[in-house]
Amino acid sequence: MFSVKFWGVRGSIACPSPEHVRYGGNTSCIEVTVGEHRFILDAGTGIRNLSKEFLRNDVRTVHLLLSHTHWDHVIGFPFFRPAYDPKRRMHILAGHVRHHGGIQKVLSKHMISPFFPVPLDAMKAIREFEDFEAGDTFRLCPGVNVRTTPLNHPDGATGYRIEHGGKAACYVTDTEHVPGQPDQNILGLIEGADLVVYDSSYTEEEFPSHVGWGHSTWNEGMRLCRMAGVKKLAIFHHEPDHEDAFMENLEAEATAAWEGNVVAREGMEIRLD
Numbered sequence: 001m002f003s004v005k006f007w008g009v010r011g012s013i014a015c016p017s018p019e020h021v022r023y024g025g026n027t028s029c030i031e032v033t034v035g036e037h038r039f040i041l042d043a044g045t046g047i048r049n050l051s052k053e054f055l056r057n058d059v060r061t062v063h064l065l066l067s068h069t070h071w072d073h074v075i076g077f078p079f080f081r082p083a084y085d086p087k088r089r090m091h092i093l094a095g096h097v098r099h100h101g102g103i104q105k106v107l108s109k110h111m112i113s114p115f116f117p118v119p120l121d122a123m124k125a126i127r128e129f130e131d132f133e134a135g136d137t138f139r140l141c142p143g144v145n146v147r148t149t150p151l152n153h154p155d156g157a158t159g160y161r162i163e164h165g166g167k168a169a170c171y172v173t174d175t176e177h178v179p180g181q182p183d184q185n186i187l188g189l190i191e192g193a194d195l196v197v198y199d200s201s202y203t204e205e206e207f208p209s210h211v212g213w214g215h216s217t218w219n220e221g222m223r224l225c226r227m228a229g230v231k232k233l234a235i236f237h238h239e240p241d242h243e244d245a246f247m248e249n250l251e252a253e254a255t256a257a258w259e260g261n262v263v264a265r266e267g268m269e270i271r272l273d
């Protein structure tokens, strides 16, 4: 079993509305299941619904891998209820905040009066906070290897590649490309992967007026995936202003451009095995 499930697919800010029903309004959160192991990529608002499923299925152990700590990727974290249960185990990893004192310190500043009434140390399931340097490679659990790379984003971000049983899924958000200069770090990370989830915040038309904001386009994701021999690209981190009708046009254009393109929707699951 190797699967990737989308619980939140938006960037920037959650946008629940009648115009965001078909693709979803929650911010970045992905569940990766590898055998009996569960991993969460980012803790945007989508993590709240994931948390309910974890409680329903009594999932006891989880690793949370953070791309970075901008609000849209951590705003749901205090609402991940399994983290408050001392009978469960949670490990949190990040690759971009060593120079800020580490991920424990950074998250604790998010859960402090007068922003939030419950402190981080009430989350009794958390057994370990681990800071690595984006670019490191490590073994997460038996049979699960992780490679990482730094991304081009304000305050830094980490791209992940999770490998198991000869298959690989990559999570590459948030990142900005330089037109005409494919990101060599990303190409190295995604080489031959079965699935790449990629920051596709903007269209090619919108991109020039957002240079420096730290995001990319599905067209660039597709170019990178084709260069690196990737099988499937999940278009992700949708801009909140891209409502359902807009996204349907985008999906038609992207799927016509390459058969490997899929547009991530809340609730979508992609099996790799």
Ligand SMILES: [Zn+2]
Binding pocket: 011, 012, 028, 070, 072, 073, 174, 237
């Ligand atoms: Zn983001």
Ligand SMILES: [Zn+2]
Binding pocket: 068, 070, 153, 174, 214
């Ligand atoms: Zn960001």
